[in-house]
Amino acid sequence: MESVKGSCVLSKMATNERHGENSPYFDGWKAYDAYPFHPTDRPDGVIQMGLAENQLCLDMIRDWIEKNPQASICTPEGLHMFKDVALFQDYHGLPRFRQAVAKFMERGRGNKVRFDPERIVMGGGATGANELITFCLADDGDAFLVPSPYYPAFDRDLGWRTKVQIIPVHCNSSNNFQITRPALETAYDQATRTGSTVKGLVIANPSNPLGTCLDRTTLESLVAFATEKRIHLVADEIYAATVFHNPTTQFVSVAEVIRDNAADPARCDPDLIHIVYSLSKDMGLPGLRVGVVYSYNDAVVRCGRRMSSFGLVSSQTQHLLAAMLSDEDFVGRLLLESSRRLGERHGRFSKGLERVGIRCLESSCAGLFVWMDLRHLLKEASYEGELALWRVIVNEVKLNVSPGVSFHCVEPGWFRVCFANMDEGTMEVALQRIRAFIQGKEAGDGRENNDVGVVKPPAGKKRWQKDLRLSFKTVRRSEEGHVSSSPLRMSPHSPIPRSPLLWARN
């Protein structure tokens, strides 16, 4: 394009880095992109273990769709609904959709609580929902407390366009990464010292990346903390139904705390409590962009609903899910089976790791990943040591895992490893590779490029392997540079370069 280019001023937002995509979290995609694993075509490719997808029960959903053609507006059975659905843009959402989602949320929490369909507000995926609730609760420059380690994209979702500051509440392995009152107070004080008004505390429960669930006492104390300080509590419960084994006993929703403390507003003010939900993890449908804001505060529901215009769920999708999630029998079977399959997969994976001396956070009882402890493999207990190990894992072991630093973890050496986005065969290959890697090091095979050994006290210089060094700059260039029509150009959030959909003929 050889047009005249004057200097053209854009917004500060368009030119700052607060979208967060230059974080190392996204660098692993590059290696995967370049050479992704395929069981037959590319058995030595990189296995994607950095994407928290739930692919374990899509067969059941597909099966339901095949048996329920009326749920679609495109089938002969459903076509008569096409016009009404295609025209429906009411930001209240299809009533049936809201009712079905409310019921699904109830079932996902073991029917221990009720959800009011009138409080269901749509968001553009959990991404949009998190941004929306932030816009409702906080002004430019205000702060949100977020326990670390936390999902990297919170920086973008909660802080980019909203201009809200994220203050981490640091957690570490000394107590299995639990949130402590002193840690909360420290973070709160830090914010106030720098002149920011803390407007809320955002918790992911079950946690990404830890996979842990907050016990009732801790949850109640977080609610009490928020109520005391008069700040909001946003509970991101998008992994609620990914609890493996005994789901109803393990996961306590903040909705239960509200139910149980209705008589004690000094400890629990519902006007301060909001839930963010989505079908991306529990059902494995991230492409359908179903985000939900469920607030106990009427003003927030009203405002949130108006804001949802910026990211409504496609009425076609609302219509499909309304039918699907209204099928109580199906929902019951799906939740049970999903929990079972996740538990089984998690069990197999973590046992496989255990056999080669790799431990994962034991308190994990949910999620689509393990929080793997590789501290003993670090050459030095630092972020550099962690990233060096990570590069080896990506480039040698050929697994794209996510280093703890990208989750703002204060303790180097932890990695999030996803296991539910692949079939069993692939998981076995991954385990084999890990076994080979660990055994290789134990045998001290002295391979030149082995940058990693058992941790010794930091003794000398770091051994950077230039040829293993990932250039972060290259990733940035590919995002901000000239647009090409490479089918491999991908969102860091959904690196599926080999999705057949990318090769579809026009």
Added chain:
Amino acid sequence: MVFKLNNQLLSRMAIGDGHGENSSYFDGWKAYDSDPYHHQNNPDGVIQMGLAENQLCFDKVEEWLKKNPAASICTPEGVAGFKDVAIFQDYHGLPQFRNAVAKFMGKVRGDRVSFDPDRIVMAGGATGAHETVAFCLADPGEALLVPTPYYPGFDRDLRWRTGVQLVPIECDSANNFKLRMEDLEAAYEMAKLNNIRVKGLLLTNPSNPLGTILDGDTLRNIAAFTNENNIHLICDEIYSATVFGKPDYVSIAEIVDEDRKSGRNGLNLDLIHIVYSLSKDMGFPGLRVGIVYSYNDVVMNCARKMSSFGLVSAQTQHMIGSMLSDQEFVEEFLGANRARLAERHGAFTGGLGRVGIRCLRSSNAGLFVWMDLRRLLKEQSVEAETALWRVIINEVKLNVSPGSSFHCSEPGWFRVCFANMDDETMEVALGRIRAFVAKHKEAMKPARKLCAQSSLKLSFSGRIYDEFIMSPRSPIPQSPLVRART
């Protein structure tokens, strides 16, 4: 709750009225809500003429879907694609979808220009697209110039969460509401004098509510002006396929293309952006297909990152991608759309003309007419316009939109939608208008001052609208979908 809600606990955004719903634009829904027209069940009910929907070509779409079951991930023919689509959340969007939308946009412009699929960026409807563009181009406090009358939703979409200001450029009937360069220049200068930093100009072309298009020369002059002053030019072209008559539509893309092909390269393309959607051209507002098409790479990349907040459902991308890839269907659809809009427009304006009601003659696009009822006003004021509007809603039983809600500086104009109903309903509406005009023949004479009738006086107190459980953007309380049993 024992504790009263402390308003300071919410954001300023949540407490303020930047959502724009206290505008009178939304008041008409109330009457419609409580008494909606229905052929059999409620033949005396209020007819909805305030909603710019395009319902004229659904038969074509349904016919195509019947013949192309693989477009859906739910049919036996398409369900094999379900899994891949359900997990696809890449913010670049499905390539087939982008290719198809780019081709569609080209076809709408008679293939006089082509669009680059890699520049197609998704957004949550045109609503989300406008907000995204504002976020990319302007900081809080900075401004966009917007010719009046303009779509009321802009107040929310461009300003609410972005903090951006809108500076109106008033257009009136003396010039058929066409934007004059001197008015554009004056508004720009005035803003500067007031220390308002103008970052861009937003044009809606074809115009809502006018239904007019800009001729090529005007568009070129406007582009030259923005270029010269180094400000952005945002063209909302969401009604581009609703141009049903001469003169031919000229898109900003054609001006860009012309500038490049001629070798002049006088335009800084980094300043040019198009907002698009399938809500009006195809009649799919529920599917939330918004598009940002920017010639500026930084804006494109930023908008793409922002699209995470409002991606199009992959299920919908898949269906649309398939549908709009069918060139034959697209041509047939666009042809039928134009023809039926022309017919409906002709029948409606003809009927109005026969009882002496004029509409903006230069309108050759859109899903509405811009109706001139100045002669019916008791006086040339907003109050009188509102009083007349109350009469139209309560007596004539038509929900139309008063010009003041579009920030029109000249009282007496009303936007009346005609494409969201069948022929029969339109005839009923015309019949009511005929009856009303006959009854008020006196009022059609040159206006003289009459005493204001207090019973017609509209209270302007900012009502919170939500007790009616409605989106002002989509007041379909009687949509069968709202009553569906669970």
